[in-house]
Amino acid sequence: MKIPFAYIWRSLWARRLTTALTLGGIALVAFVFAAVLMLSRGVEETLIETGSLDNVIALRKSANSELVSQIDRDGANILKTFPEIATTPGGKPFASTEIYVIINLSKKGSNDMGNVSVRGISPEALQLRPQVKLTAGRWFNFGQQEIVLGKSIAQRFQKCEIGQELRFGEATWKIVGYFDAQGSAFDSEIWGDVEQMGAAFGRPVFSSATFRLTSQQEFEPLKLRLQKDPRLASIELKREREYYEEQSKLMSGFIKLLGLVVTIIFSIGATIGAMITMYAAVANRTVEIGTLRALGFKRRSVLAAFLIESIILSLVGGAIGIALASGMSFVRISTTNFGTFSELAFGFTLAPGVVISTLVFALVMGVLGGFLPAVRASRLNILSALRSA
Amino acid sequence: MIEVHNISKSYRRDSLEIPVLSNITLDVPEGEFLALMGPSGSGKTTLLNLIAGIDRPNTGSITVNGTDIATLNESNLATWRSHNVGFIFQFYNLLPVLTAFENVELPLLLTNLSKKERREHVEAALKLVGLGDRMKHYPKQLSGGQEQRVAIARAIVTDPTVLVADEPTGDLDRVSAGEIMVLMDRLNKEFKKTIVMVTHDPRAAEKAHKVMHLDKGELN
Incomplete structure (x- = not known):
């Protein structure tokens, strides 16, 4: 990456309204994604914490x-x-x-x-x-x-x-x-x-x-x-912790499945949003791209610059989403646990794994949304790019 | 220094083949200040682009300092440009989000110079064009003439073999245009820069050692 980072960063700042709107879209999806994982995690933690490693539970086979x-x-x-x-x-x-x-x-x-x-x-x-x-x-x-x-x-x-x-x-x-x-x-x-x-x-x-x-x-x-x-x-033994882990699987699995299906559909929208933003960025900066290429910057530098721009958008959006979701950790909800058919109170748990998954998810949105526009930018013909002044 | 040998260039628009240059042969010795003139569509910018290595001829060869640039692949050609060509555009083509200093530094990012060396080169180039006090300014905070001088600093900062200028005064008022031409003249005389310039402006062409006219793709 030879193109200076300041160029990428300030280009995002120069179109701050579009940047903010794109960030908002990505942040919302990341928020929902993180919240779903936190909820599923909350169920698991509530139930798994119930069991102790030293204890063993006997049940009918x-x-x-x-x-x-x-x-x-x-x-x-x-x-x-x-x-x-x-x-x-x-x-x-x-x-x-x-x-x-x-x-x-x-x-x-x-x-x-x-x-x-x-x-x-x-x-x-x-x-x-x-x-x-x-x-x-x-x-x-x-x-x-x-x-x-x-x-x-x-x-x-x-x-x-x-x-x-x-x-x-x-x-x-x-x-x-x-x-x-x-x-x-x-x-x-x-x-x-x-x-x-x-x-x-x-x-x-x-x-x-x-x-x-x-x-x-x-x-x-x-x-x-x-x-x-x-x-x-007729008796079967389980470690108490494993028993509760099994109890959590049905519920947390359901939350995860439903939640993730919904967020993945949302994320397609946010990815397309990011793609439109990046295509517009490429179109608006055609002459700049032509100039950079004429000066001797290679196609792959241009590709990297635009891809990084999109990745910055997505990671910042993801971080905002996580920050919003962390507010959910004060919320506790209670609902029927399908495993036992009785009320279970649990919260949203923000774990390092949730943060990492959400950032990776946001990154994927950024890469998918930014790749095609970046390819277009890198494939521009120098002469026609310079001529579009 | 620059040997253009029997080149032809045509563009294809839909199914039509539009000839732009035919059988051009041209020698530009080192230290030359050459002006290419001619009516619109005569092919002068195309010839300039070919010499600058941002376009390729259909036939013929272009040798600059012993390198036949028509045979380089795209990546090598990009590297060649970064070492050998300084571009001066009609509309300056500065990156609006970068300061004057950062714009001039751009071509140096493609070299192995250290940050400190880059700073020294950039400051020297900006002082040379008379903008030592405008380094932190963004293009939109500069006048057209100043922007073009930043662009000239960017063109000379790598000490390239040849400066190519496409209508460098085309977007400037008479006074600024005069200043730019004085600067170009100085680069040629004082710093022995080889310059190939396309222009419509007879005043600009006056500074050149040699003026060549292109008409309908042919030199005369």
């Missing part, structure tokens, strides 16, 4: 969510005795057998019903999930019909004040506290005593059991031991 899984008490008890399972300081197996059901509650601000996940937990559950912290009130007492609510539930549903009562299952439950699970899916759950829940919902079996491994490497040995035990033939 081929059950792809807790909702459709059953673990009988005998199976859960046998698993608890396996040597790969850690023990609490009190000497008990580090495990929580849980019931997972869905109930309906009325949303705040409308009378629409929303599906809410209810989880019955064992006393060890809180140690298994140290990210879950009480923020108001107190933890429920085991043996009583009390519940604590994740913060997203408390914010979004009616009659969820501490001290109020909710009626579900065959019982009335007193709200005694709120917890914060640091943005994970537990924030969208209601927790209570697993035995009380079992009785209220008439469920003699658990939905799942979660265990802490003595170390992360013990997962494969544990799996092997389970496979060899005929009493546990």
Whole structure:
């Protein structure tokens, strides 16, 4: 590239209105593109953060969510005795057998019903999930019909004040506290005593059991031991994090697919816009191109200059789009997760990967939009270019 | 120095073959100041473009300093131009977004000179044309005569073999045109520049050592 950068930069500035309009188009598309990726990323992060690497979850074979899984008490008890399972300081197996059901509650601000996940937990559950912290009130007492609510539930549903009562299952439950699970899916759950829940919902079996491994490497040995035990033939083990990753795939995949199809259609418009701008730039600067060529600048220098001009446009547009999208990271939305059919609150997460993907996407728009005009510029005949003065 | 040997050039417009130059032979010795005159359409600009290496003859050869430029491929021809030809255009052809300094620096970007050397060359060229105090000005902040002087500085900054000027005074008022011709005369006499100039202006042609007339594609 022999043509000075100042020439490219100032040419963009000289036609600042067109430059600004083109930037606006590219920035909008980049914004939508980044926002879609951030949303999909937000779902993944919410769900994946829910799972811990040290924990392993037992489900019924081929059950792809807790909702459709059953673990009988005998199976859960046998698993608890396996040597790969850690023990609490009190000497008990580090495990929580849980019931997972869905109930309906009325949303705040409308009378629409929303599906809410209810989880019955064992006393060890809180140690298994140290990210879950009480923020108001107190933890429920085991043996009583009390519940604590994740913060997203408390914010979004009616009659969820501490001290109020909710009626579900065959019982009335007193709200005694709120917890914060640091943005994970537990924030969208209601927790209570697993035995009380079992009785209220008439469920003699658990939905799942979660265990802490003595170390992360013990997962494969544990799996092997389970496979060899005929009493546990109906149980399947997954790392908790992998389980939640699978839960996120359906939802984040859908957001990504729909969002990206839409943005790619938009991007065709923005690319054509950039192309028109660059063709106009070439047409307006025909004499300049002829002069540069006469002075001895080669075709490839002219090609590079116009391509770089277009790439600058697209990268700046992409950066503006990312800046706009970063404002979305303050927005949290809540919707039904297709994986569990219950409310899940999540946000737009701006990750380095999102920034890179968006810039690459913008770059592709710039290259596609700028290439043909740049080729035209480089192919101009010197004499006819000079003559068009 | 410049040996034009028996060249012909025609253009094709649709199916019509329009002859522009036929069997031109011409010698321009080193240090010559040659004016090409003739009515519009006589082929004088075409002849100038051929000598400058931005056009190619259909037949014949053009040798400048021993190089037959009609045989160079496009890329080599571009390199050859950057070393050997200084262009002076009727409408100056400065890049509007670059300052006088940057415009004059352009041809030097194609050489291996360092930034400091380029600066020295550009300043010397601009001082020579009397614009040492206008280096940071953009073309639109200069008068026509000043713009043409910037263009002349750009043409001489690489110390080319030949200066080609196409109607250098064609867009200027009489006073500015006079100044430009004084400058060209000085470049020829003082700096021994070989100049080939196309002009309609008899006053401009007066400064030339030799005036050749083209008519209907033939020299006389």
